[in-house]
Structures are given as C-alpha cells and as structure tokens.
Amino acid sequence: MNPLVPNRKQIIVSTVSVAFPDYFLRRRVLITLLLLTAFYLRINAQAVSEVITDYNGYWKSRQNSISPVKPDNSHNMLAFTFNGTRYSTGVNDALLTSRGDVFVPGDYRALQVYSIANPTNANTKIGLGALYDGVHNGPSNPRPSNNIAQYLTDGINGLNLGTGIANLPAGEIMFALTGLQSQFIGDGIPDLLVTQIADPSSSADSYEFTDANGNRIGNKVDVVINTVPRVGVWVADFYDVNTNPMALIAGFTQTERNIRIWGADFSAFGINSSNVHDVVYFRIRISGDSDVAFVAYNNQAVSVGGLLPYYNQPGRTNNPSEPTTKTQAYPNPFTNKLILKHQPATGEEQYTLYNIQGVALLQHRPVKGSVQSTFDTQQLPADTYVLVLSNGKEQHTELLVKK
Numbered sequence: 001m002n003p004l005v006p007n008r009k010q011i012i013v014s015t016v017s018v019a020f021p022d023y024f025l026r027r028r029v030l031i032t033l034l035l036l037t038a039f040y041l042r043i044n045a046q047a048v049s050e051v052i053t054d055y056n057g058y059w060k061s062r063q064n065s066i067s068p069v070k071p072d073n074s075h076n077m078l079a080f081t082f083n084g085t086r087y088s089t090g091v092n093d094a095l096l097t098s099r100g101d102v103f104v105p106g107d108y109r110a111l112q113v114y115s116i117a118n119p120t121n122a123n124t125k126i127g128l129g130a131l132y133d134g135v136h137n138g139p140s141n142p143r144p145s146n147n148i149a150q151y152l153t154d155g156i157n158g159l160n161l162g163t164g165i166a167n168l169p170a171g172e173i174m175f176a177l178t179g180l181q182s183q184f185i186g187d188g189i190p191d192l193l194v195t196q197i198a199d200p201s202s203s204a205d206s207y208e209f210t211d212a213n214g215n216r217i218g219n220k221v222d223v224v225i226n227t228v229p230r231v232g233v234w235v236a237d238f239y240d241v242n243t244n245p246m247a248l249i250a251g252f253t254q255t256e257r258n259i260r261i262w263g264a265d266f267s268a269f270g271i272n273s274s275n276v277h278d279v280v281y282f283r284i285r286i287s288g289d290s291d292v293a294f295v296a297y298n299n300q301a302v303s304v305g306g307l308l309p310y311y312n313q314p315g316r317t318n319n320p321s322e323p324t325t326k327t328q329a330y331p332n333p334f335t336n337k338l339i340l341k342h343q344p345a346t347g348e349e350q351y352t353l354y355n356i357q358g359v360a361l362l363q364h365r366p367v368k369g370s371v372q373s374t375f376d377t378q379q380l381p382a383d384t385y386v387l388v389l390s391n392g393k394e395q396h397t398e399l400l401v402k403k
Helices: 023-045 093-098
Strands: 009-013 016-020 048-053 059-062 077-082 085-088 108-110 113-116 125-129 163-168 171-176 192-196 205-210 216-223 232-240 255-264 281-286 290-292 295-298 327-330 337-342 350-355 360-364 372-376 383-390 395-402
Touching: 048 255, 077 093, 077 255, 281 290, 281 295, 327 383, 327 395, 350 372, 360 372
Parallel strands: none
Antiparallel strands: 009 016, 048 059, 048 077, 077 085, 108 295, 113 171, 125 163, 125 232, 163 290, 171 281, 192 255, 192 290, 192 295, 205 216, 205 281, 232 255, 327 337, 337 372, 350 360, 350 383, 383 395
16 A cells, blocks of 8 residues: 555546546446447447458467468458358358357348548558568559449459558548348348458547438447457558559558458447338448448348449549539429420430449430430339439439339
C-alpha cells in the first residue's frame, strides 16, 4: 500500500486495474469500466477468430496462433471461424475436407459495389500482395489496373484477401443488396463479413441497411475496427491511385499489415420480419482511413443485385461535371407510367431502366428537341429500379420505386 494515499482501494475489471479514493467516484468508474468491457466483449464476439485461404495451396491463421507465413499474393478465403463455429465459404470445400477441417458448409460472396462517395483522397492506395504484380520489390511495368471497384470484388466469388483499398476517405460505400430471407434472421450464422487489411483508424465506422432512397432500415452498428483482434498478417505493396499509371512510392513496398474480419447476423442491425423486405442497400459510413478487401454476404440468406453498373455516387454522374442533360423522373414512387422531364434532347441520349439485378428492362431514345419522355410501366412488378441516362459522354443514375 502506498503510504501517501490512505484508505486506497482497488477496482479490477478484466485486465484493467485502477485505484480511486472516493466511494462515489469508484462506483461511477466501475460502471463505466463494466460498460466498456461489455462493449469490448460484444465487438469481440463478432470478430472472426480464424481464417483459412488457398494461399500456396492452403493457409490457416487464427487470433491466438498467428501464422508465421505471410501471404504476398492473391488468396481466396475458404473458411472462417465465427463465435466458435467454422463456416466454409463454398470456394473449395473439398480442400478443407482433405485437410481434416470440420466445418458447416456455407456460400459467401462479395457484395458488388454500387457507389463510392468521395472514393479517394491524397492518401488512398490500392493494396496488392507484394508479388501480385510479379515484381518482388518494386513496381511492375505496366502497372496494375487503377480500378477501385475491381479490387473489392476480385477472386473466386469475390473473396480475394490479397487485394483491397487502403485509406478510403470519410464518406460512404453503397452495396446493392435485396431479397433478404427473414427465416435466417437471428440464427447466429453471420450474414455479412467485413474485412480490414491495413492500419485502421481509431474512429468508428458505421454499418447499416437502407431502403431505395437511402433511409436507414433498423439500426446502425458502429465498429472501431482497430479493436477487432487481428487474425493474420500479409505482405503488400500499396500503389497510389492518384497517379495514372499508379505509382509505388518508397516506403509502401513489401510492407506487413494485419488482417481483421468482422461479421454479424441480420438481427444485429435491427432487421426483422416487418422491415426485411424494405432493404435495398448495405451502406458503410466511413469515418476515414478504412482499408477494405471485400464485404461478403451469406448467399443462402440474401439475393443480390450484382450486375448493375458501377457509379461514383447514386443520383450523380461518373463525370466530375454535372450532366449536360438534367432529368427529373416522376412520380417516385411510380405506378403505371414514368414521366421524364429533360432539357431539349440532342439525339445522343438514351434512357435505360434496370431492375435491381441489373437486367435492362426498358430503353428509350428521346426525339431530338423533345423535353419530355414517357415509359409505360404497367407490366413491371412492384420493385426497386435504376434509371440510367447516357449521352455518350457521361452517365447519370436515379433510384426509383414502383408501388
């Protein structure tokens, strides 16, 4: 006992040890520490504790036994352990069986990127296994493709842990997702997996489901990724996306980074039988400097609109300038008719209406000089649709709903 602090008492919560002389202060801090511990355990319970991939044929690493082998090329996730149960991803179940791994058969695939708001900043990098480009220590010639969406969905079923995007700036990533199956809610099997493959910030990222208009369905889940225990280590090159061709800057070659994976059941997001059919998108609100290889979904529990074209932001163009042909589509929601008001057509415009699976259902070329067009939508079922305007130079999208 320290003689300078009389009547000192000690509070121990988990591995935290703090001393306080005041009774009421002790109670307040004890409650705070218990809440923090509960929060930590909740996040820990949602962390993937083991991962198996096909790196060099077979690679396994876990939280309490990090593999000394550090992948330096593309490798596809074969299985993962969540809350003590190992699930396969469906990539190569035969290999898992041949290795004696016991698992629950699964089917996981990467969500297709629908949009990224603010896709890059000065620090944004494309992370690739150090030998992905075929060069042991330095850049390849030609350089790898500068395409953010590509590296979030590559590999078998999109589950390549050896590529990803680092330092995504504060903003949003939207993934097309619909057809959630209510019978899988609350079954304890993870319906979503989110990867982290570099150095995450200490700020929380927010995860949520939304309807077609971007309104949250259920509740959001905030996760401070650097509190999720690592499950492995890889060796990567980080190419600068802000140059074309991409540059590999000194200090970003042959660098070791941690792999973390976080998962959740639909129920963690407040999804239930009353709101499950309203879900159209999965949204990540990035606090800054997030590093993602892929976001995967349980294909047994979800139907996904994966064929839609990629755009930087719904309702905006994939060109920095505003579209030369501004369009207003109404009513929204629509029923048997969809009216498009636009600037005088030049004859180059084409409107295409897609369903959420990315299938083109209706097309229309406005008559030159016209300022209004109409889609007959009587035969379309009630659903969510995407209207795409292309004028040969840029594209513009609008999310629409038919009642």
